[in-house]
Amino acid sequence: MAExxxxxxxxxxxxxxxxxxxxxxxxxxxxxxVLDGILQAKDREDGSIGIRCSCQAAICGxxxxxxxxxxxxxxxxxxxxxxxRADDGAIVVEPMGNMPVLKDLIVNMDAVHWKxxxxxxxxxxxxxxxxxxxxxxxxxxxxxxxxxxxxxxxxACNSDCLSLEVDPLFIGPAALAKAYRFVGDPxxxxxxxxxxDLAEDAHGIYDCTHCFSCIEVCPKGxxxxxxxxxxxxxxxxxxxxxxxxxxxxxxxxxxxxxRKKGTLDExxxxxxxLGPLRPQGGLALLKALPTGLRGFARGKITPxxxxxxxxxxxxxxxxxxxxxxxxxxxxxxxxxxGEGGEQDEQEPAIxxxxxxxxxxxxxxx
Amino acid sequence: xxxxxxxxxxxxxFTPELHGSMAxxxxxxxxxxxxxxxxxxxxAGVIAEHNPELADTLNARTFAMAQKTGHMMMNICSTCQGxxxxxxxxxxxxxxxxxxxxxxxxxxxxxxxxxxTNKNFLWxxxxxxGLERLAGMVKRPLSGLRVGxxxxxxxxxxxxxxGYQEHPERDLYMxxxxxxxxxxxxxxxxxxxxxxxxxxxxxxxxxxxxxGRHIGDAIDEGADALVTPCPLCHLxxxxxxxxxxxxxxxxxxxxxxxxxxxxxxxxxxxxxxLGMSKHVVRTTGVERKxxxxxxxx
Numbered sequence: 084m085a086e087x088x089x090x091x092x093x094x095x096x097x098x099x100x101x102x103x104x105x106x107x108x109x110x111x112x113x114x115x116x117v118l119d120g121i122l123q124a125k126d127r128e129d130g131s132i133g134i135r136c137s138c139q140a141a142i143c144g145x146x147x148x149x150x151x152x153x154x155x156x157x158x159x160x161x162x163x164x165x166x167x168r169a170d171d172g173a174i175v176v177e178p179m180g181n182m183p184v185l186k187d188l189i190v191n192m193d194a195v196h197w198k199x200x201x202x203x204x205x206x207x208x209x210x211x212x213x214x215x216x217x218x219x220x221x222x223x224x225x226x227x228x229x230x231x232x233x234x235x236x237x238x239a240c241n242s243d244c245l246s247l248e249v250d251p252l253f254i255g256p257a258a259l260a261k262a263y264r265f266v267g268d269p270x271x272x273x274x275x276x277x278x279x280d281l282a283e284d285a286h287g288i289y290d291c292t293h294c295f296s297c298i299e300v301c302p303k304g305x306x307x308x309x310x311x312x313x314x315x316x317x318x319x320x321x322x323x324x325x326x327x328x329x330x331x332x333x334x335x336x337x338x339x340x341x342r343k344k345g346t347l348d349e350x351x352x353x354x355x356x357l358g359p360l361r362p363q364g365g366l367a368l369l370k371a372l373p374t375g376l377r378g379f380a381r382g383k384i385t386p387x388x389x390x391x392x393x394x395x396x397x398x399x400x401x402x403x404x405x406x407x408x409x410x411x412x413x414x415x416x417x418x419x420x421g422e423g424g425e426q427d428e429q430e431p432a433i434x435x436x437x438x439x440x441x442x443x444x445x446x447x448x
Numbered sequence: 449x450x451x452x453x454x455x456x457x458x459x460x461x462f463t464p465e466l467h468g469s470m471a472x473x474x475x476x477x478x479x480x481x482x483x484x485x486x487x488x489x490x491x492a493g494v495i496a497e498h499n500p501e502l503a504d505t506l507n508a509r510t511f512a513m514a515q516k517t518g519h520m521m522m523n524i525c526s527t528c529q530g531x532x533x534x535x536x537x538x539x540x541x542x543x544x545x546x547x548x549x550x551x552x553x554x555x556x557x558x559x560x561x562x563x564x565t566n567k568n569f570l571w572x573x574x575x576x577x578g579l580e581r582l583a584g585m586v587k588r589p590l591s592g593l594r595v596g597x598x599x600x601x602x603x604x605x606x607x608x609x610x611g612y613q614e615h616p617e618r619d620l621y622m623x624x625x626x627x628x629x630x631x632x633x634x635x636x637x638x639x640x641x642x643x644x645x646x647x648x649x650x651x652x653x654x655x656x657x658x659x660g661r662h663i664g665d666a667i668d669e670g671a672d673a674l675v676t677p678c679p680l681c682h683l684x685x686x687x688x689x690x691x692x693x694x695x696x697x698x699x700x701x702x703x704x705x706x707x708x709x710x711x712x713x714x715x716x717x718x719x720x721x722l723g724m725s726k727h728v729v730r731t732t733g734v735e736r737k738x739x740x741x742x743x744x745x
Contacts, residue, residue, distance in 0.1 A: 167616075245601075245642040249657040289650040292658070293493050294642035295530070295605035312497045319498075328650040337494040341506075345488045347457035356649040367649075378462065378687055383726040388461050400556045401488050404509065407552045408502035415500065415538045415545050 084110045087162050089120050090173040091132065094184050102184070105129075106173060113163030117155070117176060118146050120162055121188070133187035141302060144235035147242065148188050149177040154239035154300040157188075179242035181251075195251075196238045199258040203281070207265060210272020224269045230418045231264040231310050233303045240297035240307050252286040256297035256307030259288060263310035266317060278318040282326040288314045289330035304418060320412070329356050329364070342405045345395025350375075350388070449577070452514035453481035454566075456525040457489050458679040462687070465723025466679050469708040470524050470569070472722065476715045477577065477585070481522075484513050490531040492680070493646070500538070505549050507535040511566070512558035520565040522572050524708070526678030529568045530602025530610070536564065537609050568603050570677045570707060571611075574621045579628040587716030589630030592741050593673070593734065595710065596634040596666040597622030598685065600678030601642050625707075626675065629714040634671040638662025643681040648688070653695060659684040660696030667702050673734050677707040687728050703731040713738065 087109050094102040107124035118136055125132045134157070136146040141159040148157045151168045152175065165174045182190035209218075240256035247253045254262075262281055265271050281287040288311055297307040318324040319331045336355035340348050353371060358364035378384035395401065459466040474481050487510040489495075496503035510532070514521035523529055539546050540562040550559050567575070573582060603610065604619050612618055619640065623633045644658030663685060666674055676682055684692070686704040693700040704727070705713075712722045713734075724731045 245658065246647075246654055248641075249644075249661060250651070250654045253654070285651065290647065290654055292601075292642045292644055292654070293646045294601040296601075296642075299605040299607060315497055316499075330650050333649050334494055334498050337492070338498045338502075341489045341491065341495065347461060347489050347492075349458065349461045353649065367652075370652075374688060374691060377690070377728050381726050381728055383464070383687065383728065384462055385464075388464065392461075395486065395488060397486050397556075400509070401506065403555060404505045404552055405502065408499055408505050411501055412499055413501050415504075415542055417538060417541055420542060 085113055085162075086110055087120060087166060088169075088173040089117070089124060090175045091121070091124070091187070092175075092177040093132070093187050094178075095131070096186060109162075111162060113166075114161055116158045117148075117150055117160045117162060117165055117174065118157035120174075121157060121176065133185075133189045135189050142235065144237035147179050147190075147237040147239050149175075149179055149242065151175050152177075154179050154242040156237055156239070156302045159302050179238055181242055181244060181247045182238065190238070190242075192236075192238055195255075196236065196241050196257060199241070199255045200236070200261055202254055203258045203262040203265075204273075204277070205258075205261050205265070207268065207271055208273040209270050218270045220269060224267065226416075226419050227267040228264050230305055230416070231260045231267070231307075234260055234264075234305045235303055237302065239300045239302060240305075243296045243300045245294045245296050246290055246292050250286060250290060253290045254281070254284065254287050256291070256311065259291070259314060260305050260307035260310040263314050266314060274317075275322050278314065278322055279324055281314060282318045282324045282328075282330065285328060287326075287328075288318065289326060289328035306418065327363070329358070329367075332356050332358055342402060343394070343398075344392055345398045345401045346392075348392035350384075350390070351392065449478065450480040450482055450517075450519045451522040451572070452517040452519045453483045454487055454490075454510060454514070454521060454523045454528060455483065456523060456528045456679065458527075458683070459524055463679040463682055463706070465726045466524060466682070466706045466708065469706060469712050469717075469722040472717055473708040473712045473715065476712070476717070477582070479577070482517050482519060484510060484517075484521075487513050490528045491535075492527050493531050493534070496531065496534060501549075503531070504535045504538050504545075505552055507532050508539055508546075508549050508560040509553055509556070509558060511536065511539075511564040512553055512560040514566070515561060515564055516558070520567065520572075520576075522567055522569055524569045524677070525680070526568065526600030526602040526676075527680045528602075529566070532566055533602075533609050533611075536566065568677055570603065570621050570625065571615070571618060573625065573711075575615060579624055582625075582711070583628040583630075586629060586714045588714055588738065588742065590710070590714050590738065590741075591630045593631040593737055594634050594671050595626045595631045595705075596636050596669070596671040596674045597626060597639050598643070598662065598674045598676040598678075598681055598704070599640055600676060600681045603677065604640055622675070622677070626710070629710065631710075631714075634666060634669050636662075636665040636669040636671065638665050643678075643684040645680045645684040648684065655684065656688060656692040656695040659688060660692035660698075660700065663689060663692065663700050663702050663704075664696055664698055667700065671702060672737055673703040673705055673710075673731070675705045675707055675710045679706065682706060689729050701729060703727065703729050703734050705731070705734070 109120040137143040146157040182195045333356040491503040644655035648655040709722045
């Protein structure tokens with residue numbers, strides 16, 4: 084047995100006091116979980132500690148908490164691993180972030196997580212009369228949605244989402260991963276409507292800042308940010324949706340500039356992303372003007388960097404790569420093919436699915 | 449020590465002081481930068497969003513160029529590190545996929561072998577150069593200067609992709625470096641959060657709300673400056689700081705240094721040589737503090 088200190092953030096609304104920290108000593112083997120520790124403290128020291136838990140096996144998704152500042156399933160985090168990142172020897176356990184705290188380690192999932200999941204219409208909306216027998220879904224389409232189906236709704240991604248922290252209206256990683264589960268489902272008849280809805284919401288797919296927090300904390304490998312990128316790809320390439328947030332324009336402008344010049348021409352990117360000929364684009368560009376002028380005044384931005392961005396020597400090599408890759412539009416999804424696996428000779432490394440946003444099917448789902 | 453050097457686009461575009469200060473600092477440290485001057489943009493995650501195979505091939509091209517030099521590759525941009533590591537993960541995972549991509553590179557006489565070593569300057573300093581060695585070269589200890597680290601997401605997450613299994617403390621290097629240079633580390637909420645830059649053209653309020661909040665938190669903890677290894681973070685934290693102040697509704701005015709600039713100051717280089725006069729938020733407070741220390745000594 085080893086002794087561990089859990090520093091738990093307590094909040095007891097009935098007492099009308101602000102939250103406070105309380106240390107608990109627990110005796111457990113290092114391979115036991117933080118949840119085991121919390122339950123021991125609850126059992127031996129203070130039965131009033133509030134924690135939501137059920138399966139204790141990383142299946143039900145109930146025991147999401149923050150351990151040393153990062154969202155985790157308490158049942159899925161070993162005490163000895165948590166200790167490695169504990170300041171002054173105490174493992175810090177707090178309720179998850181971005182959600183109101185009800186009591187101690189229990190947050191109000193209804194107020195944020197479930198509300199946002201409902202926002203994306205999380206059920207199948209099939210088109211036409213149901214088939215006489217079961218719907219048959221091609222294997223490659225299942226592969227496309229397998230990753231997002233692994234979600235157990237623990238709320239870890241919403242807890243640590245850095246966009247949600249400043250923009251509470253952001254639909255958020257969990258709900259957007261859920262949205263992809265239906266957008267990628269061939270039985271669903273509302274794909275375009277779903278994508279338009281998510282692209283045109285100012286707090287939708289283009290409110291994600293690419294910070295990788297959700298990917299880092301997800302205990303199930305759902306990689307919500309990757310699903311958001313798939314939603315963007317599908318919206319732009321399959322349906323040509325031009326959103327109000329300049330997301331599609333930004334992606335298109337960036338990609339075109341590198342094809343033409345090889346390296347990034349920032350001034351042109353800003354101009355083309357905003358689209359000065361559109362009324363709102365012109366306005367946005369006007370707003371950005373003082374920023375640019377400040378850069379000029381300090382010699383940070385020069386006429387040369389702003390207006391005479393040179394083409395990379397050997398640009399034809401970059402363009403050859405574009406010509407080749409744009410023919411395929413494929414994606415090697417490591418969640419599906421696994422890492423370090425050498426491909427079987429018989430199976431192609433890249434399989435193009437009938438849909439444009441193809442997912443590689445090199446391995447087993 | 450020689451490295452295949454990828455400076456990235458922004459260090460040669462809107463943050464030229466980064467490229468300039470890196471060259472001066474490398475010279476002082478005895479690191480020879482073999483610049484990959486024909487390499488292309490890493491795509492910053494945007495090209496991968498558009499077409500993952502395109503991003504993978506473009507970065508395989510850069511890796512192959514680096515491998516031709518026979519040296520490990522070094523970058524000075526968290527975003528390049530993250531975008532390139534993402535592509536490398538796919539390229540190294542699957543031989544068939546790699547062969548497919550190498551066929552395209554062959555036209556230019558290039559070939560990517562799995563397992564390229566590509567390190568941010570920060571990682572290289574700690575893991576290969578050594579902080580003790582660096583501390584021994586300090587000519588002007590930054591004593592009394594209170595510095596907040598700002599890592600940039602792409603050298604932090606996801607840890608499985610960014611070599612944290614082998615180097616589990618990469619998310620603590622900035623603090624160690626600041627201490628090695630004699631400065632004091634400021635702990636504040638934003639050190640490992642997002643600067644908001646990737647959505648500056650899409651959702652200005654979210655973007656500058658993030659930058660403004662982190663700068664404000666650092667000021668509240670008594671920081672004299674922030675330091676970042678990412679030029680894209682620098683754009684949102686410095687160039688956009690007056691706008692971020694408006695979004696969060698408070699006065700800011702916190703200088704933000706590039707990583708090589710902070711090191712350069714400690715190695716005895718002058719603020720002007722390090723391009724600090726190009727910053728939008730004036731760095732005079734930092735300079736005053738350093739000269740006060742020098743006078744006292």
